[in-house]
Every structure is written in C-alpha cells, then in structure tokens.
Amino acid sequence: MDNTVEQANQGYMVDWLRVRVEVEHNPDKLNDGMRFDVAKIGDSYSEPMQSYRGMWITEPSYSNKLKVKSTKDGTLLIDGNLGKWLTGHNITGDSDVVELVHSTVMKLAETSEHITPTQQQLDAIKKGYFKIHVIDVNKAILFETKDKSLQYLERLKYHASYARFDKHVESNGIYFGYDSQRKTLKYYHKGTEVANNKKYQHNTDELQALADRMIRCELRLKWRELNDNNLLNGFNWTPETVKQLIDDAHSKLRLPEPMSLPKDLPSKYIRFISCFKNGSLVESYTTSTIDRMKRELIKNYGVDLRNLTF
Incomplete structure (x- = not known):
C-alpha cells in the first residue's frame, strides 16, 4: 500500500484555507487578484501558472485554483485548497496547518517574481504567525465498499439530525448549519465528487477506488467561530487540534441505529x-x-x- 492510502487511513486533513500572511510582494501586480492555476498535461500536472482576473471569486472546494490578493494593510490574502494546489488532489492530505501555509508561500515565491518573502517572514510563518479567516477540516469515514459508503450517505439524508442546526440535503451531500455565519458541518461521498470534477483532480485508479469507499465529514469554521475559540492564529493549530475539532463535531451527529x-x-x-x-x-x-x-x-x-x- 502506498503512502497516500496509508495517510487516508489516518483520516484527518485540512481542505480549504483563507489565510492572511506577512509577505513582501508587489501590490500593484496583485491588487486585482492573481490566480495560480495548475494545468493538467496528459496524466500529470504542470508547475503553477499565473493568470490575472479582475474579480475576487471564491471557488468551490473541488477547484485546483489558488487566489492571492494584496490587502490594504500590506499583507497577502491566500484563498483556496492549499493541499490540493500543492499536490494536484485532495483525496488524501495533510492536517498540519502551519506546514501547509509555509509550503504554499514557498511555492508561490518560486512561481511568481511578485511574491518575495524574506527569510525572517518565512521563519515567522513556520512558527505559525499568520491569521486564519476560514478553514475546512475533515476526516475520511471509510467503508468496505462503495455501495456501503453510499448506503451510509442515504441513511444520513433520511435520518440524521444535529442539535441547533437544520438539515439541508443535496444529491451528493447533507449540510448542518448551511447558512450559519459561524460553522457548517457537511457529509458527502468523495468518490462521486471526484468523478464529477475529474478535470480538477490528479487521479489514479487507486485514489479513485479509495474515494469511492469514502464519506467525507467536513467542518467549516468561519471568522466568528475562530475568534471565539482562540483559533485565529496559525500557532494555535496542530494536527491534534484538527483531529479534536472534527471528531467532536462528528460525535454530536444524531443517527439511529x-x-x-x-x-x-x-x-x-x-x-x-x-x-x-x-x-x-x-x-x-x-x-x-x-x-x-x-x-x-x-x-x-x-x-x-x-x-x-x-
């Protein structure tokens, strides 16, 4: 079994991040929003390529695009699925928030002449000195077969409930707190999401087979929730924090036997x-x-x- 599958069996990862970092950059080149795309060539992905867009658009979490924008206070706002942007897929991933942000800034510096962090800034990021605005953390719930994972999702659609949150059901997912300004809990079949958005993923037969057996339990934490729980700073996050947050959220799900x-x-x-x-x-x-x-x-x-x- 390769490392990606072993990592998935651990079950925890960070999916989406919106972070603000202190990094030297050229605001005139970034003030309209610079988008870094990872283009697929054959069965592999190229190095990130720069393109410009005059709008700041939040992409769905299956996107392989990263948005970077210069803010009024001179910091850099990075928005996207950092792990997926770095590796080409998010079927498996990393639960280390600090390492994800540091690796992303390093890659951006390699990719763009307009982003030039100093060594002092890189060291600060490595210590967790950056701000988090939005974060998605999740765990993989693995079943023996694709059919069993889909059966579990159907059970959730019909019978699951959650304290203080209404249920919102879609074809491949179920949300609790869909319109909440604080946090949202989501369950969905990862295999279906990957199959429906193939152009956004670097995929292999083994990764697809793993995704087919996977129900993703995902928690989105927004600024208010992060602020009230002292989680706005990168140095407050460890892999254990990610695990504790998603396990605690999942434990409150109500599902009859x-x-x-x-x-x-x-x-x-x-x-x-x-x-x-x-x-x-x-x-x-x-x-x-x-x-x-x-x-x-x-x-x-x-x-x-x-x-x-x-």
Whole structure:
C-alpha cells in the first residue's frame, strides 16, 4: 500500500484555507487578484501558472485554483485548497496547518517574481504567525465498499439530525448549519465528487477506488467561530487540534441505529415501506391510508418509519 492510502487511513486533513500572511510582494501586480492555476498535461500536472482576473471569486472546494490578493494593510490574502494546489488532489492530505501555509508561500515565491518573502517572514510563518479567516477540516469515514459508503450517505439524508442546526440535503451531500455565519458541518461521498470534477483532480485508479469507499465529514469554521475559540492564529493549530475539532463535531451527529424489518412482515407493508424509501408515498397512497399504515406498523410490528434505516 502506498503512502497516500496509508495517510487516508489516518483520516484527518485540512481542505480549504483563507489565510492572511506577512509577505513582501508587489501590490500593484496583485491588487486585482492573481490566480495560480495548475494545468493538467496528459496524466500529470504542470508547475503553477499565473493568470490575472479582475474579480475576487471564491471557488468551490473541488477547484485546483489558488487566489492571492494584496490587502490594504500590506499583507497577502491566500484563498483556496492549499493541499490540493500543492499536490494536484485532495483525496488524501495533510492536517498540519502551519506546514501547509509555509509550503504554499514557498511555492508561490518560486512561481511568481511578485511574491518575495524574506527569510525572517518565512521563519515567522513556520512558527505559525499568520491569521486564519476560514478553514475546512475533515476526516475520511471509510467503508468496505462503495455501495456501503453510499448506503451510509442515504441513511444520513433520511435520518440524521444535529442539535441547533437544520438539515439541508443535496444529491451528493447533507449540510448542518448551511447558512450559519459561524460553522457548517457537511457529509458527502468523495468518490462521486471526484468523478464529477475529474478535470480538477490528479487521479489514479487507486485514489479513485479509495474515494469511492469514502464519506467525507467536513467542518467549516468561519471568522466568528475562530475568534471565539482562540483559533485565529496559525500557532494555535496542530494536527491534534484538527483531529479534536472534527471528531467532536462528528460525535454530536444524531443517527439511529439500523433497524431490520420483521421477517413476518406482510407484503403490503413491504410495498408501503418501499414507496416510503423511494419518496413516492403521496403518489401511491391516500393521506388517510398513509396515516393508517403508519399506525399499524407501529402498533402491530414496532416499526416506526421515522427511525427506520436502510
């Protein structure tokens, strides 16, 4: 097994970062936002190439673009998936925030003549002297097969809940705190995301197979949450901090244990439950029949559709 798979089995990584660093640079060249793209050539990725864009746009987390902008106070704002920009993929990654930022600044300095950090600035970054505005931390929940990982995601869509957060469901994901100004917890199937966005990933058959077995549990922390928890500074972060934050968030997920159907359940109830699973109850039964069947399932067989998992 290669190192990437071994790293994935550890399960923790930093995905997206928006950080502000003290770095010498040419603000006139960066004030419209400089974008660093990693272009795919054949089966490999090229060195980052500079291009300019007059807008500051936040990319979705599957993007391989890094945004760099000079701010009014003379610092450099870096926004993107740093690990993916450095390696070409984010199926596996690094949980060391300080090392990620330091490696990114070093690479930017190699790539652009307009970014020229001093050794003193690089040493300061290496010690964690930079500000974090937004960070995504996550863990990989691995299953034996792709089907089992997708079944788990379906269970989350139907039955998961989270204290104080509403649930927002999409085709390949489920969010808690979707519109929160503080933090958002997200679960999604990594294999589907990678397959749907192939042009953004350096991929191999082995990495795709790993992603297919993976449900990603991802926590986004925004400025207010970081500020209230003393996490705005890079030196407050260690790999253990990443692990603790995502494990704590995941531990608060409410998900009923799987319930198997009674073996003697009549076929009419099996059909009814099948329609419930497919979301077609209203099209198949009248309202009064739905209410009656639900009552009978609870009374006669102890089956509550609200707690039933598939």
